[in-house]
Amino acid sequence: DAKTTQPTSMDCAEGRAANLPCNHSTISGNEYVYWYRQIHSQGPQYIIHGLKNNETNEMASLIITEDRKSSTLILPHATLRDTAVYYCIVRVARTGTASKLTFGTGTRLQVTL
Amino acid sequence: DGGITQSPKYLFRKEGQNVTLSCEQNLNHDAMYWYRQDPGQGLRLIYYSQIVNDFQKGDIAEGYSVSREKKESFPLTVTSAQKNPTAFYLCASSSPNRGPTQSGNYGYTFGSGTRLTVV
Numbered sequence: 514d515a516k517t518t519q520p521t522s523m524d525c526a527e528g529r530a531a532n533l534p535c536n537h538s539t540i541s542g543n544e545y546v547y548w549y550r551q552i553h554s555q556g557p558q559y560i561i562h563g564l565k566n567n568e569t570n571e572m573a574s575l576i577i578t579e580d581r582k583s584s585t586l587i588l589p590h591a592t593l594r595d596t597a598v599y600y601c602i603v604r605v606a607r608t609g610t611a612s613k614l615t616f617g618t619g620t621r622l623q624v625t626l
Numbered sequence: 627d628g629g630i631t632q633s634p635k636y637l638f639r640k641e642g643q644n645v646t647l648s649c650e651q652n653l654n655h656d657a658m659y660w661y662r663q664d665p666g667q668g669l670r671l672i673y674y675s676q677i678v679n680d681f682q683k684g685d686i687a688e689g690y691s692v693s694r695e696k697k698e699s700f701p702l703t704v705t706s707a708q709k710n711p712t713a714f715y716l717c718a719s720s721s722p723n724r725g726p727t728q729s730g731n732y733g734y735t736f737g738s739g740t741r742l743t744v745v
Contacts, residue, residue, distance in 0.1 A: 554714070554739065554741070555738055555739065556630075556716050556718070556736030556737050556738050556739050557669070557716075557736050558736070559734060559735075600668070613659070613671055613674060613684070614669070614671075614718075614734065615671075616661075616668035616669040617668045618666070618667060618668050619668065
């Protein structure tokens with residue numbers, strides 16, 4: 514699975530949009546981009562995923578560049594509860610086998626008043 | 627509601643003792659995983675299992691053992707051979723036979739974790 518690069522930390526004011534970048538320049542054509550977040554001392558929580566089109570759900574939006582070498586997770590109106598470590602992961606959409614996830618150190622997002 | 631239950635939430639172990647961490651899921655997932663997380667670090671895979679009675683080593687299996695006698699259960703034993711067992715342990719499960727468009731995530735779900743401290 515392709516390696517990802519994320520900034521170590523970011524700050525965001527409450528109510529503003531949080532834009533978290535991820536670089537995955539070696540991504541293969543059959544690899545999806547996944548985002549998870551981990552609030553302190555809890556298990557990671559799935560946020561969103563995409564292949565090449567932009568995606569939106571109730572939690573966030575995912576913008577993937579046309580060359581698929583980078584993506585941005587957008588939390589449109591960040592709240593204090595969004596303070597967490599955000600992980601960007603790319604992996605092949607295998608079926609029939611266990612899907613091991615490779616987590617880097619992620620981006621620590623601090624939402625402030 | 628379906629989910630993964632890890633117990634206990636906090637565990638203290640004396641040096642030289644074995645200890646077993648519990649992980650139970652009622653999601654009917656085939657695959658289960660154990661990850662270890664150290665402060666400020668990402669998750670590292672210890673063991674995983676694709677089906678009952680089968681499991682494979684992950685990246686840091688030394689000093690750990692697992693069993694998969696039932697689909698719902700995947701206990702992890704931290705043995706005395708693990709030199710630095712103090713960490714946060716996370717169990718996860720997934721449904722490999724679902725494509726990403728069906729559940730968005732293969733149903734990849736994590737438990738709430740067990741924090742193990744060696745005293």
